[in-house]
Amino acid sequence: FFYRKRDYEGFLCSLLLPAESRTSAFALRAFNVELAQIKDSITQKTTGLMRMQFWRDTVEGIYGNNPPHQPVATELWKAVKRHNLTKMWFMKIIDEREKNLDDRAYRNIQELETYAENTQSALLYLTLETLGVRDIHADHAASHIGKAQGIVTCLRATPYHCTRRKVFLPMDICMLHGVSQEDFIRGKQEKNVRDVIYDIASQAHIHLEHARSFSKKVPVKAYPAFFCTVALDDYLYNVQKVDFNIFHPSLQKKSTLLPLYLYIRSWKKTY
Secondary structure, X not given: OHHHOOOHHHHHHHHOXXXXXXXXHHHHHHHHHHHHHHHHHOOOHHHHHHHHHHHHHHHHHHHOOOOOOOXXXXXHHHHHHHHOOOHHHHHHHHHHHHHHHHOOOOOOHHHHHHHHHHHHHHHHHHHHHHOOOOOHHXXXXXXXXXXXXXXHHHHHHHHHHHHOOOOOOOXXXXXXXXXXXXXXXXXXXXXXXXXXXXXXHHHHHHHHHHHHHOHHXXXXXXXXXXXXXXXXXXXXXXXXXXXXXXXOHHHHOOOOOHHHHHHHHHHHOOO
């Protein structure tokens, strides 16, 4: 459970999955964390490319029934065998994370959404497969929830990235409000800076609303894969409460009520 610290919310959400999916979901989350931390832990892109290639070879090995002796790879191999998981989603996640090693801001919100679709949504498609759900409406919901998750992750990471003089927020929205990357790096809180955050957060909210608009068509069996929406709602609510000041200290704290909210959501059987 090394990734419990790195992906506390994902860990909590996985606990609510049925027993036969839980271990596999942990393996998927661990795989995701392994890939996510590559970008943060390298100084040279070539190192990142080599690590990505390691994971590409690992996935090939898993599907060739010959996984490398590495804890996450072993667990993934078991998950793939247990649920007959689709190889394409693993490759999509690796390819997209590799493209993202470039360390530049997203040109526009669509570019951020594409990144989210190929990483977060792909992870949700795999999670649905561990639940034995192969359903077009569930996939449609997963697509929107993954996009919302990607947008929220980008917002939440912004204060941290700014301390390293990096800003990844979509450039088109920044330009629209006349905000420069330097404004974010300096931690400015003027109205136009908050307007940028408002626009981006609204986009995440729209995706969540959309995913919920056809929840009646989504098999109930799929719901546990979507409990990550609890953490997204929580963040979007809190950022609104501080008037979209992304640097507000309250946004940096771990939500102590999250386990309770998750429990209520699972009890109500909604997402």
